[in-house]
Amino acid sequence: MANTLLVLNAGSSSLKFSLFELPAQGKLQAVAVGQIEGLGGAPHLEARDGDGRPLADIRWDSGQLTTHAAALQQIDALLRERFSKLQLLGVGHRVVHGGAQHSAPLLITPAALDTLATFIPLAPLHQPHNLAAIRALQQSHPGLPQVACFDTAFHRTQLDIGEYYGLPYEYYQRGVRRYGFHGLSYEYIAATLPSVAPAIADGRVIVAHLGSGASLCAMHRRRSVGSSMGFTALDGLMMGTRPGNIDPGIVLYLLQHEGLTPAEIQELLYKRSGLLGLSGISNDMRLLEASDAPRARLAIDHFVYRIQREIGALAAVLGGLDALVFTGGIGENSVAIRRQICTHATWLGVDLDPAANERGETCLTRAGSAVSAWVVPTNEELMIARHTRAVLGV
């Protein structure tokens, strides 16, 4: 088999992986995509080949496979069994936080890993797991090069003035600033726009990454100038289980008057809010769209309303708008939500073609629409693989 690169995305209870073949010349090709979910609970490994055909579907009893290291062993064994003579040249990791200093992917060294560990307080629910996967591989495959690709890196071109909060300046110096996230997704879209939508690629574009997490990125000349997310991935739009931007006074109120502990507030903000909290039904947009419950409708309408507000804010930052791009599970698939958002953006010049939207076409707007709207599927794994290839020079 040809040389390969492995891409890993380690979450709190899951480990997603993609194996890319690396032809001597030519494009990276995904040959296996899968994940182990339910680490620490009832683990389940599912994997498919590059054409979507099943490669593996394995379940373990509760209590087996509790660590990322154990999960990695299973993935390693599966890939070696399915792809004989696997030549793994390196591993690329999604690492949520690269701090203020990292605007590019980083080859992992012991010193680099120590630096990345200092960002754990900035992303307590993601960074420790991202780093755990790196450490596990260092133990099991000591010589294997590893590359960290950051969700914050693409936003390091944001407007300087936008990086501040109105707090005493020393907090900014200590790292309390707007970072922005979903950067690997936005970078992939920025790299794809010239071929998909050349007329607007270098213009003023708002990209809406609408998945379980959701954010908007304002781009000009395919560089980030602003994001709806800030110091943490809690900010900005309402998401599946996160509230997005809320009045900070609410956090004080919960602490001082509702008697919640910091740990309970963390859980409330990361796991119990957003579409799930408002609907009381689910964080899954498909279930909400299929539901007749009034609060399912409320949650969807509020989701859209928050996007509408944030589009206005970022269009103001850009000084106008040339295009709106949808991506992520909801952005790529929900006809109704795209219709609602585009209808609210009519004032900006978006002239939706409802039939094109229904058909899921790449361009959603009528010819002559002052602001065009597009659907561009994201591919964060491919972005990580490209970065890893470039850093390793393979």
Ligand code: ADP
């Ligand atoms: P993640 O951030 O976990 O990668 P995704 O980008 O896969 O998330 O997005 C997950 C969200 O996309 C879920 O809310 C899911 O309900 C929604 N979604 C996926 N397919 C559809 C669809 N056909 N219609 C509406 N929502 C969808």
